[in-house]
Amino acid sequence: MAEALLEVKNVKKYFKTPKGMLHAVDDVTFTINRGETLGVVGESGCGKSTTGRVVLRLLEPTAGQILMEGQDIAKLSEGQMRVKRKEMQMIFQDPLASLDPRKTVGQIIEEPLKIHNIISSSRDRQKRVLELMETVGLAQRYYSTYPHELDGGRRQRIGIARALSMNPKFIVCDEPVSALDVSIQAQILNLLEDLQQEMGLTYMFITHDLSVVHHFSNNIAVMYLGKIIELASSDELFAHPTHPYTQALLSAIPVPKLENRRERIILKGEITSPINLPKACRFASRCLYATKQCFGEEPDLKEIAPGHQVACFLKDKPEG
Numbered sequence: 001m002a003e004a005l006l007e008v009k010n011v012k013k014y015f016k017t018p019k020g021m022l023h024a025v026d027d028v029t030f031t032i033n034r035g036e037t038l039g040v041v042g043e044s045g046c047g048k049s050t051t052g053r054v055v056l057r058l059l060e061p062t063a064g065q066i067l068m069e070g071q072d073i074a075k076l077s078e079g080q081m082r083v084k085r086k087e088m089q090m091i092f093q094d095p096l097a098s099l100d101p102r103k104t105v106g107q108i109i110e111e112p113l114k115i116h117n118i119i120s121s122s123r124d125r126q127k128r129v130l131e132l133m134e135t136v137g138l139a140q141r142y143y144s145t146y147p148h149e150l151d152g153g154r155r156q157r158i159g160i161a162r163a164l165s166m167n168p169k170f171i172v173c174d175e176p177v178s179a180l181d182v183s184i185q186a187q188i189l190n191l192l193e194d195l196q197q198e199m200g201l202t203y204m205f206i207t208h209d210l211s212v213v214h215h216f217s218n219n220i221a222v223m224y225l226g227k228i229i230e231l232a233s234s235d236e237l238f239a240h241p242t243h244p245y246t247q248a249l250l251s252a253i254p255v256p257k258l259e260n261r262r263e264r265i266i267l268k269g270e271i272t273s274p275i276n277l278p279k280a281c282r283f284a285s286r287c288l289y290a291t292k293q294c295f296g297e298e299p300d301l302k303e304i305a306p307g308h309q310v311a312c313f314l315k316d317k318p319e320g
């Protein structure tokens, strides 16, 4: 029986701007089971990275509950959160930007162990760092090198080793392969998958590229302008994409076999501003199927099949 590690309930993150309230994350609800991966997919600006940061409380939620093993971390004090954060780590998109260029590989991986006083003896810390380097496939000879001397794949391995140093249960992977060459992408994805199996890790995997998360994720949430507009198991989403936006995303994935190819759906129309949103479907200005109702009401996320939720009025009507 699957057990929930993380339950995110009605989480919102709004930012005040001179033009009005920006709804970066607007009432998102999802669960990630222990040892599983939720892929979170959408275009830049859809709120997926903000959701990841709010879930880790690197950004404070405007509203909602974030339950980690049943405990609402949105209610923890800063001190309590510092302790909790050891269990909840993040791997960033651009390894070079997230690694201190003045520190060696060994110093970067060692840093969290020092800050959180996990291992006090420097000899033991070095031993642990070398173990972590081996775990992520980084040769020991890189211990004293600097991040800029390494390629993107190795730099990302440093970021992964640093996240693992805390023995986390949960990792938010924020576009961890999008800055890497395709061949290196596969190596890092395989590494993350192996680590998940060996250590029972739970991932929230954020990406703009649906094809990256297909085999990697148990479930996939598609986000658009701060909302989850479709949520299903990975296989179900690829077999029965239902929201017009998900269909457009899927149609853009290159497929080798001609008979499996979908007709490419090119999205036209302006993206609705996330500031002072009208009461309407957020996708209406770009949707091929929009009706009058879509411009006057906002669809709720509803279950259309077991475990498959969609926010679209088309699905409110009986098929036929």
Ligand code: SF4
Pocket (backbone or CB within 6 Å): 243, 244, 245, 281, 282, 283, 284, 285, 287, 288, 289, 290, 291, 294, 299, 311, 312, 313, 314
């Ligand atoms: Fe398109 Fe209307 Fe469905 Fe929105 S609710 S996705 S505008 S058909």
